[in-house]
């Protein structure tokens with residue numbers, strides 16, 4: 066028998082998401098006879114304790130007899146139960162300084178830490194994540210911001226509704242003005258952005274048409290791969306080469322600056338990758354971008370005017386093009402670019418995001434847990450039995 070515990074989120078600011086919804090728990094109990102689920106009560110999870118109870122799921126403050134514990138965000142070290150197997154986003158694999166204490170505790174408490182971020186198929190493609198809902202909320206927030214800035218239309222905030230379905234219902238009554246949008250990125254975030262565009266009838270156009278045409282209705286173009294980067298020496302794009310030597314590539318976004326009203330940024334970015342534009346470029350006379358939804362959200366990263374993460378309650382700030390100063394948002398002024406820089410976007414639609422996550426966990430990870438010996442789980446195990454696994458030994462100076 067495998068006993069799974071869904072832990073209460075304890076990080077500040079607390080997260081509302083959970084690994085399985087009440088209905089998913091009930092489904093698992095009905096279809097996996099060797100699995101039991103127990104839920105630790107929580108005062109603020111997006112699904113109330115009573116919703117789990119209504120599905121016949123056990124609620125219990127004591128998770129000592131569970132075999133594996135599932136959370137979302139980092140678990141405070143005092144709450145870690147020694148000797149257990151935990152799954153959550155530990156944010157330790159890049160030696161993040163703020164989680165060094167957590168890494169030490171995982172080792173000292175003999176915990177098997179399986180990080181969701183490290184669960185991959187054999188070709189390194191990630192299995193689990195919240196990127197799709199980050200894309201949905203990021204696209205929504207970008208459009209909401211443009212409506213508020215221009216005064217042309219109004220949308221409800223995503224966190225004010227219970228589901229994406231309710232947002233789609235609100236879209237039924239919105240006729241967007243003509244506007245030109247660029248979306249960047251090739252992963253789950255970009256897929257979420259495109260989902261919103263589909264629901265709002267925003268037309269897709271080819272990059273070259275986007276650059277050379279004006280339209281009487283809203284359009285977007287999607288830039289990724291060869292559409293966004295080219296080698297500095299021969300203008301060619303090869304994905305594997307780009308991943309190995311990103312510093313050899315230039316970014317092609319610059320020519321879109323004078324044709325774009327909203328930029329929705331969903332790329333994967335690191336220091337070696339060229340930025341979408343340089344900070345000084347916002348002073349260009351032909352600069353047209355009024356709103357940037359920086360879903361990627363690296364401070365001073367691919368969007369160099371991301372000057373810090375914002376919050377769900379206060380998601381947007383302005384950046385003055387004349388002196389780079391930070392201003393209040395939503396000013397109908399072409400010198401001010403509104404930047405949406407929320408770094409926990411999926412938490413604006415926590416029920417949907419949890420449901421999406423749980424579906425993938427049940428489909429791809431639960432069978433791996435039940436079969437006992439799993440390469441997928443082995444590859445994602447950062448530490449066990451008081452030491453780092455071989456793959457993660459590069460964390461030694463951080464972990465011990």
Ligand SMILES: NC(=O)c1ccc[n+]([C@@H]2O[C@H](COP(=O)([O-])OP(=O)(O)OC[C@H]3O[C@@H](n4cnc5c(N)ncnc54)[C@H](O)[C@@H]3O)[C@@H](O)[C@H]2O)c1
Nearest residue numbers: 196199251252253254331332333360361362407408409410
């Ligand atoms: N603001 C938020 O709340 C939020 C939430 C989730 C994700 N994000 C961020 O959005 C960005 C995109 O996330 P995603 O879920 O679309 O990612 P993903 O893993 O689904 O896609 C990443 C894409 O980037 C490409 N890529 C390019 N160079 C790469 C490299 N060196 N290593 C790995 N992949 C590389 C991959 O081919 C892949 O298509 C990430 O930076 C992520 O941190 C932000």
